[in-house]
Amino acid sequence: MAAWRLRTKIFFPQLCRAFAGRRCQLAAERRDAAPGPVSRFCPPKTSCHDWIGPPDKYSNLRPVQFHIPEDESPLEQKLRELRQETQEWNQQFWANQNLTFSKEKEEFIHSRLKAKGLGLRTESGQKATLNAEEMADFYKGFLSKNFQKHMYYNRDWYRRNFAITFFTGRVVLERVWRRLRPKQKLSSS
Known part of the structure; x- marks a missing residue:
């Protein structure tokens, strides 16, 4: 066991450096x-x-x-660009989704408080809130209304992750091949 740990301590950093580039x-x-x-x-x-x-x-x-x-390399560039594009797509989706969620939540709270005859603030000046059961109605409705959008998002998310995983594997193999391939000697004439 100790020999294995020693090999790991020596080999792992070398392997990491090999893939990191100079x-x-x-x-x-x-x-x-x-x-x-x-x-x-x-x-x-x-x-x-x-x-x-x-x-x-x-x-x-x-x-x-x-x-x-x-x-x-061109393959590494393609992988990086795919990761960047996926990050931007993901950021945009969740920014829009969170904005929609917040807006609809506020509208729901205002409408429920108004239906109860309450204002936005309590007598002590704190923001009026709804109980957990009433908010559960909102969450259930929001998820039901956005089910299709989330389903398409998840499908695209998995597609993108499989593509990134595939290209990552290709990049790792390319780097290993580059390191193991014998260097060509310059011939002087």
């Missing part, structure tokens, strides 16, 4: 006038990894700043 450059440095990330998060310029930023205030998802290595 030179680094951030996606933000090589992107030409592309729209910026949702948040203003900016990782250090010397970073060689993807960085995950703070949650977006509309979608509640954490945006990713993708690292672009200088020696990025």
